Amino acid sequence: MDDNSGKDLTAADSSSVGHEGAPAGTAVVVRDAVANPGFPPHRPRVTDLNPSAERRAERTVYTLFYLSIVGSVFAIVAYMVFPIIPEEPDSVRLNNLFIGLGLTLALLAIGIGAVHWGKALMFDHEGVDERHPVRGSDETRERAVEIFHEANVESGIGRRTLIRNSLIGALIAFPLPAVVLFRGLGPQDTNPAALLEHTMWKKGTRLAIDPTGTPIKASDVTLGSAFHVIPEGLQDLGHGKLEEKAKAAVLLMRLKPEDINEPADKKDWSYDGIVAYSKICTHVGCPVALYEQQTHTLLCPCHQSQFDVTNQCEVIFGPAKRPLPQLPITVDSEGYLIAQSDFTEPVGPSFWERN
């Protein structure tokens, strides 16, 4: 539909440009264009004019190839002379360094030698190839069309429409079972959204230090300190430890109780200025591991979302939207910090079914 205009502009000139007189579109075809002056005169190289330069180049090339052999041998020797000695990190460094340098010499010397040979010694007159249009010749194209036509007639694919259509249907249908097979990538009879709703925390689960699993006493949490926390018992999980940890990781901080701004319904979620928040960023799930003690801000090192600990861990900067979920805590009879319940909302990154 657009070819029209292109032809209009350059109709008169289209035969003089390009291959096969293809339309030049909006290209300006200059009648009095400067003429191509043809190839400049050939300039001989030093090695063409000076026999001693030529001999020097030859010497350089074969010396490089011999050097390459030296490099290869050096690498083999280095493999034996610099073994890796268990528990000696330096031996790894030397092994890596000397095998590597030997191989470097072996490779670079071949490469530089070959390129130098090509540039300095090989015949250096440029050649010229003719180009031909990429499209097949009219004759070839006619024959191709004819072949398809013959195939059509001989097979009857155009005529026997029932065969054709049922074949197309069959070809579309046969890969579908493969799609179904991929359901097996995840465990059967499991609703993924439901898995994300809960963590390992339960009423009475003690807060323990990550990674040792030692329970934390409220009296150990001094003002201004922060603890990386896991639920007690996580370490003893045989299977699915990391999956649970990826949801249950918590940061524990103690602030001055008057610094904390708590809504009425969450008044009893902290204990004496000790607050616990999910450590999993509500953006895409990195651990929000950096606590700025002076400003009471949590920072996610992945995408720099910042959360205000004094204000329910609301987002104060960055791409995250939701505050970090708070874990309601209290102390048990022995003075250990325990969870009052699980998180009251899903932790970690947002997902479609979350509401």
Next chain:
Amino acid sequence: MSTATTTTELVETKKSGGLTGAAANYIDERTSISTAVKELGRKIFPDHWSFLLGEVALYSFVIILLSGSFLTFFFSASMTPVEYDGSYMPLKGVEMSAAMASSLDISFDIRGGLLMRQVHHWAALLFVAAIGLHMLRIYFTGAFRKPRELNWVIGFVLFILAMAEGFTGYSLPDDLLSGNGLRIIDGMVKGMPLVGTWISFLLFGGEFPGEAIVGRLYSLHILLLPAIIVALIAMHLLFVVVHKHTQYPGAGRTNQNVVGYPVLPVYAAKAGGFFFIVFGIVMLMASLFTINPIWNYGPYDPSPVSAGTQPDWYIGFADGALRLIPPGLEFVWLDRTWSFNILIPLVTLGLFILVVLIYPFIEAWVTGDKREHHILDRPRNAPTRTAIGAAGVTFYAVLWATASSDIIATHFKVTMEGVIHTMQFLAIVGPFIAFFVTKRICLALQKKDREIVLHGYESGRIVRLPGGEYIEVHQPVDEYERWKLVSYNDYKPLMIRPNSQGKITVGQKARAGMSRWFFEDRIEPVSSTELERSHSDHH
């Protein structure tokens, strides 16, 4: 079967050729290789340093295949927890996946293993970088024009696949850094509407991180993706042979010829030698510079993370896009969560990729030029294209730099928020500035070319004329140099004309608008008439 006469002839040639001849005859009689040698042996390839970028990409891929095969002999793609018992003391007794433990064994217990790991990783970084630079060369010289549009698409798909290879490979050791990378992917996938939760669930075989992902990525990394890449590279190179290589404008070079050195012997020596140079440099880097020291990061654990974490360079632009999103872009609507803080970067990157992918077709539509183009444009001679490229590069560069926003903040002692706000501004305004500045520079360079063609170089030689007047002598350029400056394609904005039904279609109008945007500002090449006139002025 051959007749008696040809057999005798063959026997005769065999005699003269000795052992080599006999071997060649043996092979030719079974493969017809002489036909290939006849067709390709003296095929001409033009010379230019920028043509080496694609070669670097190809060679680094070969290096990746070689070093990667070595690594597969030792790597165990399993997330079964084991207790590390290798030579690296600080991690002794630590529980980690078999993948991590075997990666540490490759590094600390196998001679040359660390070397091969580092060769593999450096070559992978180089691979993506070389493809990127190669693409920029193709773009800025207009090498994607007819008949090479489809090869641009193949090359671009290869670029995406190279990044996929990079990411899947980088995640295999199951160390802390790569595990956090996967965590981010998981978070992004979960942010997708409707299917996100399920895709994440199927990808990880249950809940993140699960024990399946490393094995699955391994299949993709060493089997499926390389197979597709090898097939596409073969197609890519086949098209290079079919189209014959482009060449830069130069005296004697035309759209109908290709000028350069033959495959045998010069090109074989130079290109073959260049493979060893690329390999040698990668080897040198692997011997001297540590890359991805997983032993410093430790095994993956969802709880710890270190400040200043960064992905491999080519994933940076995606990470940067995530960081640029302003707060608050996530909503619950219709009882479902809409994570625009994930969707906006995903869609933006998708669109960016799509525009790059189809650019050759857009330009072909705007110019309406159906001719084959084998002579490359100097970037200045296609000012709007070059300016669009500069805008795209700027956008990419801003996203890329943003992936280091925290490191920029700590190094230059500025606030994290300040860096992000600056980058947000630059991501939107930067491309426009780059477009405008680049286009003006191109037009100015074209004017300078005209000046040089018509009036010669400023020689710096001041001459006092008999009348006391001082002039600077201008040195004319020789005709070969001049040809490079005057031989370029020049396009005019499209004039809207009614079609055969006497109508002006919407497509026409859109095309005319685009065409005006592309070609409104144009500097014509010097014509022979102008040249003669200027000569008569000077003499």
